[in-house]
Amino acid sequence: MYYNDFFNFEIVKASDKSNARAGVFTTPHGIIETPIFMPVGTNSAVKMLTNEQVLDTGAQIILANSYHMYLRAGCELVKKAGGLHGWMNFPKPILTDSGGFQVFSLSKLRKITDEGVHFQDPKNGSKHFISPEISMQIQEDLGADIIMAFDECAPYPCSYDEAKNALKKTNRWLEICFDKHKIYSQALFPIVQGAFFDDLRIQSAEFVSKFDAVGYAIGGVSVGEPADVKNHITEITAPILPFNKPRYLMGVGTQVDIINGIKYGIDMFDCVLPTRNARHGTFFTYQGNKIIKNKQYENDFSPLDERCNCYACRNHTKAYIRHLYKTQESTAATLLSIHNIHFLLNLVKDLRNSIINGNFEEYSSELLKGFEE
């Protein structure tokens, strides 16, 4: 028994004018049509939404954060409930990150050693240690379909030496992760690091490609770098990764980032932006992001976006949602979250269709004009 008893990735169509590709990724909890956007459910729930609402946006896979679930509710409890799928009663594929990104973000509360990371829970001061071995154990307990290697994410900006050392550790830890992880119904994705140095990124992409993984991720982006730096790193890294395997660009992103990522050959994206933006009253449209509380929407009886078919747009007007937002009714954030997630899922679906129809480059250029307005 091996990974390919549980997983399969098939490229339905690859563009001949860019690296864009449309695929079907089969996992133990269902198929994912790629390119795909994955909504984030940090604490094992997508913020402001029920599972029913998440599924209604068209979500095919969601992400949960190992770091958060490890601290609260705890892996033992989630395992006892049958892993994340049983725990949160979510029927479709789930991906967990390794916890690495979150513990490195604690800066003052963590200490990195060769073996792993010592850190303190910022909420109660309790002390913890995560190593590649422990991250694998956490993610096995959580039981997601796709799990991530425990890596060291260098900050932006950082020195070449810093980036090189972090990559060295990431590579060693990756070997430990693959040694430790033997549950073939959970696909372990290695992660490309190397900060923003071309040679390190290329080395890293070549290194991870040696592992016979189900899919491969590019990490260490969306850490504060300019968009063109992110694009450049994605552009040079993605094509080195095995062509016939899904590629995941971690923590990305905006509509523009997603379009660019697809062009460079990325198949999977995740980002907290659609839900975070929603909670702050920002909604996505094909003419760029808009602010619901703006006076201009006070009398606006049209939907958030004329082309959108989400629950919020089918049922409610900007004027009504603005009123709910201004009166601090959380239903506003729920409706905007539904809209923003559906918007991104519909965006990737349309882009996927354009790849299949052979006009991705023209179609995405048209879309970019609206988003970059």
Place this chain on the structure above:
Amino acid sequence: MYYNDFFNFEIVKASDKSNARAGVFTTPHGIIETPIFMPVGTNSAVKMLTNEQVLDTGAQIILANSYHMYLRAGCELVKKAGGLHGWMNFPKPILTDSGGFQVFSLSKLRKITDEGVHFQDPKNGSKHFISPEISMQIQEDLGADIIMAFDECAPYPCSYDEAKNALKKTNRWLEICFDKHKIYSQALFPIVQGAFFDDLRIQSAEFVSKFDAVGYAIGGVSVGEPADVKNHITEITAPILPFNKPRYLMGVGTQVDIINGIKYGIDMFDCVLPTRNARHGTFFTYQGNKIIKNKQYENDFSPLDERCNCYACRNHTKAYIRHLYKTQESTAATLLSIHNIHFLLNLVKDLRNSIINGNFEEYSSELLKGFEE
């Protein structure tokens, strides 16, 4: 054309052992099976929920607050959207209160005259005046199926003279409301007042009964009085109101209050408790109200209530909802709101069936044992 072109109330079965009755109340936006509980949507949304979720709880009618809608979003805007039904895209019956209760609750920010109430918006200090005429105009603009007379609600406790004067004003204002309101697709309910003095309550019930209204309300309860006082007032007042018309006990209540109200002949109830409790982590069960954050639920993989068939109970465990509540995920409050509203709606549905089956008194006594535990 008159009210009975739009409204009808039919008693399907009246108990011969108590004043309980099961009815069907027909309104312009659909029928309501009574006794019924009405979820509250203060700012034209039931807190934490979408319309879809509200309808999924089994809601047959909801309440919106005139005072809040008058201040924000404003009646003109709601009217332009086609009244509350168009504004919030809610397909079923809606009831609005008169705004009286809210403005009287402002205590230091309001001044009562013979003509109406001057008050300041506590949010921005703006000055306003609501009279019976203006309340009718507001509620006509909001366009609910059922609208309420503008009354003066005396506080608890209050002197006899205070109660008598408030009632006198309420009676005069009631005449103004009926003079002013001529839209027969909106049923105007008069309100019994008289604080907690039997003679005043009886006088008031007799006075309002002279008006040929579609239905009648008992107000001025749930203002801080003990449960037995509330029960007594309901018990002596309800039977005086016309038998063949729906009776609405305003702002009530708890499971026990609802059971008692039905026994005394009440058909309609509203209360913010199910949603407010939910936001504070309290959930309803047939063994009384429980606190989700309690340690005992940490490993509890059973639903909130074993007998409940709501979305939350069909899909989630106490352990999961507790985790969401403790990690401040608003989805917890959403799930608990769905549960609590569904619980009350299911309670009144079961009680209605028991009336029809002729065993309301036995069935409700059994239920009371659990709720009073």
